[in-house]
Amino acid sequence: MSTASLTVLYFAWVKEKVGLGTETVSPPASVVTVSDLIDWLARRSPGHAAAFADRKLIKAAVDQVHAPLSSELGGAREVAFFPPVTGG
Amino acid sequence: MSTASLTVLYFAWVKEKVGLGTETVSPPASVVTVSDLIDWLARRSPGHAAAFADRKLIKAAVDQVHAPLSSELGGAREVAFFPPVTGG
């Protein structure tokens, strides 16, 4: 909840829309949940805005554990955004 | 239900107790069901008697199809007796 730096990762079409695979950001204290982080990231570029336009399509992992968008970031060091997985 | 000849097959320990794997028999008209056939076969030798001593342990197939001991033989040409199967 501070301005500690956070690694954000993007995968699959989220990565393609954002235009990069990873970035290090320092969100303001007002960014408390994963959903808050999306709101804040979406303002960084038209690519970010496009990637997060329909967040029903977006899944998140906080420190490599699946997390609902309502989760609090807490002291997370790594947050990832991606579409539903399609391996196997 | 006549004196037509019938091939009888034995497998696994039933074969070992009877002392042979196959025989051709001509049961009398009174032998109507698989169970009747067992009664009749059991009198053929001490080995037969030992094999059929506890018929709860015996399974039968009539013309290569699993059949309860109460089944009628009808025009069967081949009847087999064996313990419960243990393949796989």
Next chain:
Amino acid sequence: MATIRVQREAFDPGAEINSFCARNSTSGGIATFIGQMRDFRGESRATGETVSAMTLEHYPGMAEGQLSELVKEASGRWPLDDTLVIHRIGSLMPGEPIVLAAVATAHRGDAFTACAFLMDWLKTRAPFWKKEATETGASWVEAREADEDQAAKWTR
């Protein structure tokens, strides 16, 4: 499509599975089951007698016929692209594969279910009998009640 083999010769499960995959390259999912000969009796190696060899007797004709029936029944219940069942007879050594069942389908759920069904019915309907040789002599394996219960759940 289906292949059923009852054979005295050892077989190579990996090679069989690879050729099954190759001839079903458009099936999304392949489920297989391999039953191996264990070198002990009962529930565990620690408590069971050591088994040095096994003989598998079968009812020629009916064994193949029952396996065909099982595959036909499975094909009627689930949309299967292909099926393979191989069952050994004769003398086997510990560690050798006894049986291989493989099912190819578009969707993996059907593959798992059909393969489990094949094995459950095979265990209670296909006329094969195992005789195990141990230090104290050879004896016929007894049917497990659990197998009957498992087969019964597929009854319609």
Next chain:
Amino acid sequence: MATIRVQREAFDPGAEINSFCARNSTSGGIATFIGQMRDFRGESRATGETVSAMTLEHYPGMAEGQLSELVKEASGRWPLDDTLVIHRIGSLMPGEPIVLAAVATAHRGDAFTACAFLMDWLKTRAPFWKKEATETGASWVEAREADEDQAAKWTR
């Protein structure tokens, strides 16, 4: 015991299954699942676009971590002797195996159930994404709702 591999190189399912069987020669039953890359999109080859190649992206670290979690969860639910999961990443050609899951147990029921569980959870939890190349371009495969439903039935 468990082996988990996420790898760019192609693998040979038959050879992997054979060595899995060999190192689990005292397990009575081995259930396996092989997921293959299909050369068409959608439900059937007749109606779907031809797929000429596939790229599998993954989340390094989390992919391996999730697979370990799945195996740990399965091992807690069923008495498993051994487990193997191999998942490809990178470029794949049609017909190539994408994933192999193998489970060794004393009793076959547990092997089938645990293997199906592994695949259902893998499909919805392991961070891999498929991109298919067709004549009209490349596009990301969409998640199937059926996969979510299938995974949900294992929830306790």
